[in-house]
Amino acid sequence: MRRRIWNVVRMEWAGMAATPSSLLFLVVIPLILVAQALFLSWIVPRFVNPAILGPTVTDAGALRLLILRQFPFFVLLIPAMVANVFATLGIVEEKVSRTLEPLLATPVRTWELLAGKILSGALPGLVVAWASAALFVAIGYALGWGSQLSSILTATFFLDTLLLMPAVSLLSFILGVIGSSRARDAKEAQNLAVLVIFPIFGLIAVQVTGLVQFTPVRTLLLSLAFLAVDVILLRGAVRLFGRESIVTRWK
Amino acid sequence: MIDHVVISTEGLSKRFGDRVAVDALTVAVRAGEIVGLLGPNGAGKTTTLRMLAGIIAPSAGRAVVDGRNPASEPERVHESIGFLTESPGFYERLSAERNLAYFAAFYEGVDAQVAAARELARLGLADRARDKVGTFSKGMKQRLALARVLLHEPRILFLDEPTAGLDPEAARNLRELIVSLRERGCTILLSTHNLSEAEELSDRIAVFRTRLLAIDTPKALRERQFERRLRVRLADGVEPSLAALREEPYVREARAEGDGVLVVLLADPDSDRPRLVSRIVQAGGRILEVREDERPLEDAYLSLVREEES
Numbered sequence A: 001m002r003r004r005i006w007n008v009v010r011m012e013w014a015g016m017a018a019t020p021s022s023l024l025f026l027v028v029i030p031l032i033l034v035a036q037a038l039f040l041s042w043i044v045p046r047f048v049n050p051a052i053l054g055p056t057v058t059d060a061g062a063l064r065l066l067i068l069r070q071f072p073f074f075v076l077l078i079p080a081m082v083a084n085v086f087a088t089l090g091i092v093e094e095k096v097s098r099t100l101e102p103l104l105a106t107p108v109r110t111w112e113l114l115a116g117k118i119l120s121g122a123l124p125g126l127v128v129a130w131a132s133a134a135l136f137v138a139i140g141y142a143l144g145w146g147s148q149l150s151s152i153l154t155a156t157f158f159l160d161t162l163l164l165m166p167a168v169s170l171l172s173f174i175l176g177v178i179g180s181s182r183a184r185d186a187k188e189a190q191n192l193a194v195l196v197i198f199p200i201f202g203l204i205a206v207q208v209t210g211l212v213q214f215t216p217v218r219t220l221l222l223s224l225a226f227l228a229v230d231v232i233l234l235r236g237a238v239r240l241f242g243r244e245s246i247v248t249r250w251k
Numbered sequence B: 001m002i003d004h005v006v007i008s009t010e011g012l013s014k015r016f017g018d019r020v021a022v023d024a025l026t027v028a029v030r031a032g033e034i035v036g037l038l039g040p041n042g043a044g045k046t047t048t049l050r051m052l053a054g055i056i057a058p059s060a061g062r063a064v065v066d067g068r069n070p071a072s073e074p075e076r077v078h079e080s081i082g083f084l085t086e087s088p089g090f091y092e093r094l095s096a097e098r099n100l101a102y103f104a105a106f107y108e109g110v111d112a113q114v115a116a117a118r119e120l121a122r123l124g125l126a127d128r129a130r131d132k133v134g135t136f137s138k139g140m141k142q143r144l145a146l147a148r149v150l151l152h153e154p155r156i157l158f159l160d161e162p163t164a165g166l167d168p169e170a171a172r173n174l175r176e177l178i179v180s181l182r183e184r185g186c187t188i189l190l191s192t193h194n195l196s197e198a199e200e201l202s203d204r205i206a207v208f209r210t211r212l213l214a215i216d217t218p219k220a221l222r223e224r225q226f227e228r229r230l231r232v233r234l235a236d237g238v239e240p241s242l243a244a245l246r247e248e249p250y251v252r253e254a255r256a257e258g259d260g261v262l263v264v265l266l267a268d269p270d271s272d273r274p275r276l277v278s279r280i281v282q283a284g285g286r287i288l289e290v291r292e293d294e295r296p297l298e299d300a301y302l303s304l305v306r307e308e309e310s
């Protein structure tokens, strides 16, 4: 079982290595996100009058803290996008190259195939996201934002990156699988997959408006909610991914 | 062991919505046999092979492959079969070797690298092992696809149009390979449109069009579909012999064809043949040749399929 799952993971990675553009994507998008977050944290407090954001924001430091607070959710985007792109490309490629039927004629189980695909997208996605977070924090400290950063590196932050992030990237992957099972080509699958980013934007919006405080308990509950949705959707995905429907309906 | 049945179906049926693709197929294939599945486009050959390989589930009836039901235990069945799909694909950006090693690693107890190298050599692709599959010609891909189904040395093979798209020499090599696999004890069910190929390879041919129309040896199929006529070539005029033969009770029909050829239908084409020869000689005919009027398998096939149509 493990051997078959790892076989899928290693093959996916070999495929990625043979397509330098996917590696570029894996590295460049996170770097852009990190650079953007750093840039905003640097430029906004410099040029924006804190007073416009209301009475609680009294100085530039408080304004920076407000921006830095968005960062955990910003980081969520990274694994979600990476998992998503790999999921859709991975499955669309199987369809286009007509490898699914030969694959399904081997002893591999459907769920093993899906598990392999999930791991192959989610592992690099999470590694990159964690590396981006570390990079961001390191540069933040180097820029002298230590006091503000230490106030965001809380239990919530760690729950967010270690639990919520994997849950969201799994959701992203599953939706990618479902999307690509309906899509006729890679482009259509990508368009469908972009839909996945919306719930994350929703979370960011909620965070930005400050209507909801993300306490550790709430983050935990949110993660569990995402995991529950994951489980429900995964069942649907496995069914969609049934041998019969792949071979006879995925045209 | 010879009569040991390894593939059997009972009332195996598949419908897609209202369309019946396979209707109540009942067959048994013995170990070591090559059975050719012959039928027009859309006859349900691919659908049948997919059901046997546990890729799609039958709507009714059941199949047993190597003692197991492919619908309920597909993965167990996959351990012992090799299925060459109708349009086999590869990861084109990766090498032939990497592609095969990937598929091989799904089987228990198979050393993926060793199996990949062995099959590449067997199919004559060893020198292209490291090339990307995307650079392969259609025929090379077809050979690679066959290498892929042999990785775990299965005892049962389902081959869906194995020689489609191959040049005559490659097709011949592949047929030789199929025969050599049978010699190693493989049981093979192959679908094809190519009648001479079916005849050359198959121990038995199943003529199939949604329903099973006939299953028998190529020779028996021809004979069943057509009465066996004898062609007798004479050195001179046929008229005296023809008149004499028409008097004989065991001659059911006799006519002249062209110059010097008699076409005769006997009650029993084997045991009446010596009598026929001596009667012609008696009537003064000088016989140059007596042979059976062989109708090609194609005629038998077309007549079966057309009977079904009407």
Ligand SMILES: Nc1ncnc2c1ncn2[C@@H]1O[C@H](COP(=O)(O)OP(=O)(O)OP(=O)(O)O)[C@@H](O)[C@H]1O
Residues within 6 Å of the ligand: A247, A248, A249, B016, B019, B020, B021, B039, B040, B041, B042, B043, B044, B045, B046, B047, B048, B086
């Ligand atoms: N997924 C599907 N949905 C609906 N109908 C299907 C599906 N797959 C096959 N069919 C129908 O089932 C019938 C048999 O198809 P099948 O592919 O098994 O034929 P075949 O004998 O392999 O033909 P060919 O020689 O062209 O390969 C056809 O009428 C086909 O249209």
Ligand SMILES: [Mg+2]
Residues within 6 Å of the ligand: B045, B046, B047, B086, B160
């Ligand atoms: Mg077919």
